[in-house]
Amino acid sequence: MVQDIYDPQFVKGVFDRCSDRYIAFSTWCSLGFTERWRRQCVEALPPPASMGMGYDLMAGTGEVWPHLLKHYPAIGTIVAVDISSGMHQRAMTRLHAHRAHRIEFIEDDVLASNLPDDSADFVVSTFGLKTFETSQHRRLAALIARCLKPGGSFSLIEASDPKGWWLRPLYLFHLKVVLPLVERFLLQGAQDFAMIGTYSSNFGNASAFADMLRNEGLEVEYRKFFFGCATGVCGRKPGADRQGAP
Ligand SMILES: C[S@@+](CC[C@H](N)C(=O)[O-])C[C@H]1O[C@@H](n2cnc3c(N)ncnc32)[C@H](O)[C@@H]1O
Incomplete structure (x- = not known):
């Protein structure tokens, strides 16, 4: 039987099994670029009109939270959404216990989750696009x-x-x-890390996702980072009177 690597339960298994070594993997394998790109993702976030609550989708171990809270100290709550409880447990027990009062966690497949309409001041996501294929990207944009x-x-x-x-x-x-x-010698043959490489090579870049967000009526800017080794989308949902907003 051919395994569907974009089946959310398959993806959950990959990240549950990798969660204890994910941070080391992410840092070593990107030569430190992932940290820089997380910071740049936060810098690219157009300043929200208010900072009450926002979603970190595919939040994993919460690596973007320090950047978010440093850049926007007034943030009230970050609601982290992730399908992998292993990744979130790792985040809270080892890394972010002191921020726990500002973090809420929804353990769910983001595409099946029932996040309320018009609920968020902001949405961020770092390195959470690659584990979706095209139809899932469309649902995520919606x-x-x-x-x-x-x-x-x-x-x-x-x-x-x-x-x-x-x-x-x-x-x-x-x-x-x-x-x-790295997988073989530093991470003791954790096969699952190879899957992250497969998702990355299948992903391409975020330009098609930018179009999907535009089709949903959002104002979107597509950006390249370090000559296209990372790509991103940022923008706003139109509709509010932004007079006086920065
Ligand atoms: C590569 S990690 C990124 C984690 C973190 N945002 C970072 O900057 O390192 C991708 C995360 O997406 C989560 N994920 C994948 N598919 C998901 C889905 N359908 N719903 C919710 N989370 C999902 C995985 O569990 C994993 O924690």
Whole structure:
């Protein structure tokens, strides 16, 4: 039987099994770029009109929260949505216990979740796009458009294939040689990390997702980071009177 690697339960299994080593994997394998890209994702978030509550979709171990709370200290609550309880437990027990009063957690498949309409001042997501295929991206775009308040803003980023660029051979070398070596020797053969490489190489970039968000009526800017090795989308849901907003 062919396994559907985009089945949410399959993805959950991958991340539940990797959760204890995910942070090390993410940092080593990206040569530290993931931290920089998380910060840049937050910097790209258009300033929300109010900072009451926002969603961190596919939040994982909450690596973006320090950047969010540093950039926007007035944030009331970050609602983290992730299908993997392992990733969230890891986040709360080891890393973010001191922020617990500002973090709420919804353990669910984000596409099956019932996030309320017009509920969020902002939506962010770092490296959460790659585990979805096209129809799931479309549903995610609709979800973001639905759950943002009018005037609310969003920013999402994902590691991407710098197609047509001299960096591509290096990128492929990294995916096909460096990642398996790190997996084999530093992460003791955790097969699941290879899946993260597969999702990354299948993803491409965020330009099609930008169009899906536009089709949902959002104002969208598509951005490239480090020559397209990461791409992102940021913008707003129109509709609020933004007079006086920064
Ligand atoms: C590569 S990790 C990114 C984690 C974190 N945002 C970061 O910056 O490192 C992707 C996360 O997406 C979550 N995820 C994948 N599919 C999901 C879904 N359908 N619903 C909710 N979370 C999902 C996984 O459990 C995992 O924690």
